[in-house]
Amino acid sequence: MSAAALDLQSxxxxxCREVNAALDARLTASAAPAVILxxxxxxxxxxxxxxxxxxxxxxxxxxxxxxxxxxxxxxxxAMPAACALEMIHTYSLVHDDLPAMDNDTLRRxxxxxxxxxxxxxxxxxxxxxxxxxxxxxxxxxxGVPGVPADTLARRKLQAVAVIAEAAGAAGMVGGxxxxxxxxxxxxxxxxxxxxxxxHARKTGALIRASVASGAVMAGxxxxxxHAAVDYATQIGLAFQIVDDILDVEGASADLGKxxxxxxxxxxxxxxxxxxxxxxxxxxxxxxxxxxxALCQAGLGGQLAAIGHWVVTRRQ
Amino acid sequence: MSAAALDLQSxxxxxCREVNAALDARLTASAAPAVILxxxxxxxxxxxxxxxxxxxxxxxxxxxxxxxxxxxxxxxxAMPAACALEMIHTYSLVHDDLPAMDNDTLRRxxxxxxxxxxxxxxxxxxxxxxxxxxxxxxxxxxGVPGVPADTLARRKLQAVAVIAEAAGAAGMVGGxxxxxxxxxxxxxxxxxxxxxxxHARKTGALIRASVASGAVMAGxxxxxxHAAVDYATQIGLAFQIVDDILDVEGASADLGKxxxxxxxxxxxxxxxxxxxxxxxxxxxxxxxxxxxALCQAGLGGQLAAIGHWVVTRRQ
Numbered sequence: 001m002s003a004a005a006l007d008l009q010s011x012x013x014x015x016c017r018e019v020n021a022a023l024d025a026r027l028t029a030s031a032a033p034a035v036i037l038x039x040x041x042x043x044x045x046x047x048x049x050x051x052x053x054x055x056x057x058x059x060x061x062x063x064x065x066x067x068x069x070x071x072x073x074x075x076x077x078a079m080p081a082a083c084a085l086e087m088i089h090t091y092s093l094v095h096d097d098l099p100a101m102d103n104d105t106l107r108r109x110x111x112x113x114x115x116x117x118x119x120x121x122x123x124x125x126x127x128x129x130x131x132x133x134x135x136x137x138x139x140x141x142x143g144v145p146g147v148p149a150d151t152l153a154r155r156k157l158q159a160v161a162v163i164a165e166a167a168g169a170a171g172m173v174g175g176x177x178x179x180x181x182x183x184x185x186x187x188x189x190x191x192x193x194x195x196x197x198x199h200a201r202k203t204g205a206l207i208r209a210s211v212a213s214g215a216v217m218a219g220x221x222x223x224x225x226h227a228a229v230d231y232a233t234q235i236g237l238a239f240q241i242v243d244d245i246l247d248v249e250g251a252s253a254d255l256g257k258x259x260x261x262x263x264x265x266x267x268x269x270x271x272x273x274x275x276x277x278x279x280x281x282x283x284x285x286x287x288x289x290x291x292x293a294l295c296q297a298g299l300g301g302q303l304a305a306i307g308h309w310v311v312t313r314r315q
Numbered sequence: 316m317s318a319a320a321l322d323l324q325s326x327x328x329x330x331c332r333e334v335n336a337a338l339d340a341r342l343t344a345s346a347a348p349a350v351i352l353x354x355x356x357x358x359x360x361x362x363x364x365x366x367x368x369x370x371x372x373x374x375x376x377x378x379x380x381x382x383x384x385x386x387x388x389x390x391x392x393a394m395p396a397a398c399a400l401e402m403i404h405t406y407s408l409v410h411d412d413l414p415a416m417d418n419d420t421l422r423r424x425x426x427x428x429x430x431x432x433x434x435x436x437x438x439x440x441x442x443x444x445x446x447x448x449x450x451x452x453x454x455x456x457x458g459v460p461g462v463p464a465d466t467l468a469r470r471k472l473q474a475v476a477v478i479a480e481a482a483g484a485a486g487m488v489g490g491x492x493x494x495x496x497x498x499x500x501x502x503x504x505x506x507x508x509x510x511x512x513x514h515a516r517k518t519g520a521l522i523r524a525s526v527a528s529g530a531v532m533a534g535x536x537x538x539x540x541h542a543a544v545d546y547a548t549q550i551g552l553a554f555q556i557v558d559d560i561l562d563v564e565g566a567s568a569d570l571g572k573x574x575x576x577x578x579x580x581x582x583x584x585x586x587x588x589x590x591x592x593x594x595x596x597x598x599x600x601x602x603x604x605x606x607x608a609l610c611q612a613g614l615g616g617q618l619a620a621i622g623h624w625v626v627t628r629r630q
C-alpha cells in the first residue's frame with residue numbers, strides 16, 4: 001500500500017469514527033420516544049461507507065486549505081451537515097427497501113428496518129431521520145471561532161437550501177419515483193439517457209449536495225463552489241457506474257446487500273447498456289474530469305484520493 | 316352572524332385563497348419529474364382547513380400590529396412558512412393513511428393518495444412534500460422591505476429549527492409512533508396522560524410551530540413568542556378534543572374522512588375517557604387559557620377569533 005493510500009485510509013478511519021460518534025450523540029440527546037429512536041438508530045448505525053459525510057468534510061478541508069486556514073475547523077463547520085447527509089441517505093435506504101418499493105430484506109449485511117420493526121415504524125423512522133437532518137442543520141454549529149454569527153447563519157441557511165433541493169422531488173425523491181415507475185409492469189424501460197437522468201437525481205444529487213454543503217460551510221467562494229460541484233457530479237456518476245459493475249460481479253456477502261438484484265429485476269444498468277469493460281473506462285473518464293475540476297480551482301486535500309477510491313473500490 | 320364573525324370569515328377566505336395560490340405556485344415552479352409532482356399535488360390541493368398556515372399568518376399579523384407595523388408585510392414574511400407547514404401537515408396525512416399505518420381510504424372527501432397512486436408513490440410524495448417544505452423555508456422570503464438581510468436569515472433559520480423539531484421524532488413523528496404502537500395487537504391502551512402526551516406530539520407540536528414560526532418571521536420578542544406558544548398549546552389541545560368529539564358525533568360526509576373510526580378501532584379519545592359534555596367544557600377551558608395568554612402579551616388580530624372557531628367548529 002502506498003503512503004498516499006495509507007494516508008487516505010488513516011484519514012477515512014479517523015473521520016468515519018468521528019462521524020459515527022457524532023451520529024450516535026445526536027440520537028442520544030434526542031427527546032424522542034424510545035420506540036421511534038430505536039427504529040431510527042438501527043439503520044443509521046448499521047455501518048455503511050459514510051461516503052456523503054466524508055465528502056462534506058473533505059470539501060470543507062479543501063476550501064479551508066485553499067484559504068490558508070487551519071484544517072481543524074473543518075469538523076466544527078461541516079460535521080452537522082455530514083451527519084444530516086448520512087441521516088438523509090439512510091432514510092432514503094429505509095424507504096427504498098420497503099415492500100411497496102424495492103422490497104429488499106438485506107441491507108448493510110443485516111435485515112432491513114421494516115423486517116425488524118414492521119412497515120409502519122420503518123416509514124416513520126425514515127420520516128424522523130429526514131426531519132432530524134434539517135433540525136440539525138438549523139441548530140448546529142451554534143458558533144465557530146473566527147466565523148461571525150451572521151456569516152455562519154447565512155452559510156447554514158444555504159446548506160439547508162442545497163441539501164433540501166438535492167434530497168427533494170427535483171432530486172433524490174424524483175429519481176426514486178422515476179426508478180419506481182420504470183420498474184412497474186408494462187412500463188417502457190429507460191434508455192441510456194433516461195438511466196443517466198434517473199441516477200443523476202437518485203444518487204448524484206445528494207453526492208453533489210454533500211460536497212457543496214461542506215464547501216459552503218467552510219466559506220467557499222463562487223468559483224470554488226462551482227468546481228467542487230463539477231467534481232461531485234463526475235464522482236457521483238462514477239460511483240453509480242461502479243455500483244452497477246459490483247452488482248453484476250459481486251457476491252451478496254461482500255456487498256452487504258442482495259447482489260445481482262438489479263439485473264435479475266430487469267433494471268437497466270451501465271454494464272447492461274455498454275458492457276463491463278467500457279463501463280469501467282467510463283468511470284475512469286469521470287474520475288479524470290473530476291480531478292481536472294479540482295486542479296483548476298486549486299482544491300486539494302482528500303477529495304482527489306476519495307475520487308480514486310470511489311472508482312477502484314471492491315464493495 | 317356578528318360583524319366580528321363576518322370579519323373572521325372574510326379574513327379566512329382571503330388568506331385561504333392566498334395560501335392555496337402560493338402552494339400551487341410552488342409546485343408549478345418545481346423542476347421535479349411530472350410523476351412525483353402529480354402525486355404531491357393531489358393531496359396538497361384537495362382542500363383542508365389550512366389551519367396551520369392561517370395560524371402562522373395570524374401570528375405574524377399579531378406581532379406586526381403589536382410593533383405598530385403595517386400588516387401587509389405579514390404575507391411576505393410568513394407565507395413561505397405557511398406553505399411549508401401545510402406541506403408537512405399534508406405529508407403526515409399521506410403517510411398516516413398508508414395501509415401499514417391507519418389504513419384509511421378516504422381523506423378530505425376523496426380517495427387517499429395511496430389508493431390513487433399506489434403505496435410506493437404515496438410514500439415518495441410524502442417524502443417530497445416534507446423535503447420541499449425545508450427547501451422553501453430556506454429559500455423564501457428572499458428579501459422583505461425594511462428587514463435587513465442578516466435579520467431575515469436569522470429568522471428563517473429559527474423557523475427551520477422550530478418547524479423541524481416540531482415535525483420530527485420528538486414531535487409529530489414521535490406522536491404517530493406512539494399512536495401506532497398503542498394500536499398494535501396486545502399493546503396496553505394509553506391512559507389519559509398518555510393520550511394527552513401522544514396528541515401534544517402528534518398534532519400539538521406542529522400547531523405550536525405554526526404560531527411560533529409566524530411570530531418568529533415577524534420579529535417577535537421573547538415574551539411575545541412565549542405567549543404565542545402558550546396560546547398555541549391550548550388551541551392545539553382544544554383542536555384535538557373537538558376532533559375526537561366530531562369523530563364520535565359526525566358523519567363521514569361532513570368530515571370528509573371516515574367518521575367513528577377511532578372509536579371503532581378501540582383508540583382512546585377524550586369523549587371515551589371523560590364523556591362528550593365534559594370534553595366540551597375541557598375544550599372551552601383551553602380556549603380561555605389561550606385568550607388569557609394573548610391578552611397578557613398584547614397580541615390581538617385574528618388569533619383570538621381563530622381560537623373561537625377551533626372550539627365551535629362543526630367539521
